[in-house]
Amino acid sequence: MFRIDHNLSAGDLDKALRTDVAEGLTSRPKSLPPKWFYDERGSALFEEITRLPEYYLARAERAVLEVRADEIARAADADTLVELGSGSGAKTRLLIDAMGRHGKLERFVPVDVSGDFLAASARRLADDLPHLDVHAVVGDFEQHLGLLPIGEEGGRRMIALLGSTLGNQEPGPRAGLLRAVRAALRPGDSFLLGADLVKDPERLVAAYDDAQGVTASFNRNVLSVLNHRLGADFDPGGFDHVALWDPEREWIEMRLRSRAGRRVHVRELDLEVDFAEGEEMRTEVSAKFRREGLAAELADAGFAPEHWWTDPDGDFSLGLSRAV
Incomplete structure (x- = not known):
């Protein structure tokens, strides 16, 4: 099954662009x-x-998923997977397949601001996995987390924020985003977070x-x-x-x-x-993050870190936390 919700219209995106550019180009220093x-x-x-x-991040994250996806699926024990900023969803397929093998996954909710790109990738997945309910959402996850169709009462959810997306936030907005993710979950639900680690x-x-x-x-x-x-x-x-x-x-x-x-x-x-x-x-x-600092930020937002996985070189981490 495939559905797509539009929480962002072309007008919404245009308004946001205008606001960001006007503020950014008139600030000191300038920013976008x-x-x-x-x-x-x-x-x-x-x-x-x-x-x-040179761009080790994607390879390192994929290396973690290739080895640990089944372990992640068992630990999360979720029937609904929500991916924030899903993009092409290529690496997420490793996680989806593992959750399918675990026998729990019923629903996948990819979220992205790029409507055409999201619709194409989500529809391909729905065609490949006809038993999976693929409910795509065009939206800005920094604003629309409370609107996501993330499962019925009694189910168990996992929200995934992969890549180095969290690192694109400065500390204040980053804390706000983590709190918003926690507010979208019930106690016992899980949060899978990708983080690039401090290195040379x-x-x-x-x-x-x-x-x-x-x-x-x-x-x-x-x-x-x-x-x-x-x-x-x-x-x-x-x-x-x-x-x-x-x-x-x-x-x-x-x-x-x-x-x-x-x-x-x-x-x-x-x-x-x-x-x-x-x-x-x-x-x-x-x-870029250190394990102790990231654990503290998650705890401040209402999560209990439970699992921590890295690629063999220790470049990139995936951490699973539980909403408390």
């Missing part, structure tokens, strides 16, 4: 949220990034600044999105991609650095923005 990377080209570029030799800064920077320049193209693509969606006149080629490690906050920052002084007009916002030569605009943070 990373969710606007993902138009059709941005999504294709990110898929390419996941295959790069040279490896971290290389993962966000690959030799082929794919990540640089991905970063600059946000300017093309603004040109297309808001009638801006950015010259993406006039900005350099910057990736750096902040040892104090233990996160990677991606920025765009203007090569020259320039004035940008955003027609749909009736906004003119000046960039000085060398001025940098932040487009993403990607926090």
Whole structure:
């Protein structure tokens, strides 16, 4: 069975984009949220990034799932799986198949802001697994967690937030997101969280600044999105991609650095923005975690961490926590 709910309309997305861009381009320093990377080209570029030799994250997470998926399925003992920010859902298939082998999984609820991309991937899964109730939701999980169709009373749910999605939040919003996930669950339900771990800064920077320049193209693509969606006149080629490690906050920052002084007009916002030569605009943070710190954040949000798995090299973790 396949269904899809739309909690986000094109108008909602347009309003959110306008708000984020107006606030971000007039703030000091300037910034843009990373969710606007993902138009059709941005999504294709990110898929390419996941295959790069420097980008260990996708391979490391998949390595955990390949070895531990059955163990995760037994520990969660859930009949409903909700994936926040599901994307293509390729790695999630390992988890879905394991939960099917465990004999419990009845419903899968993938959630993503990209409606066309979500509909295509969720429908393929429903065609492959006709016994599974696939109920896709087009929505922003930072806003719409309370609207998710996540199972009847008496069932057991697991919410999964994979990849390094949590790390894209700064500490305040991150705590709010964890509390919202907890509020969507009943005691005894589970939360599977992917987290990239602190490691050699040279490896971290290389993962966000690959030799082929794919990540640089991905970063600059946000300017093309603004040109297309808001009638801006950015010259993406006039900005350099910057990736750096902040040892104090233990996160990677991606920025765009203007090569020259320039004035940008955003027609749909009736906004003119000046960039000085060398001025940098932040487009993403990607926090890296330590086990103890992550456990404390989960406990503060109302979870009891129960299981912790990593790939053989200890690069990436999947942790299963119980809602208390």
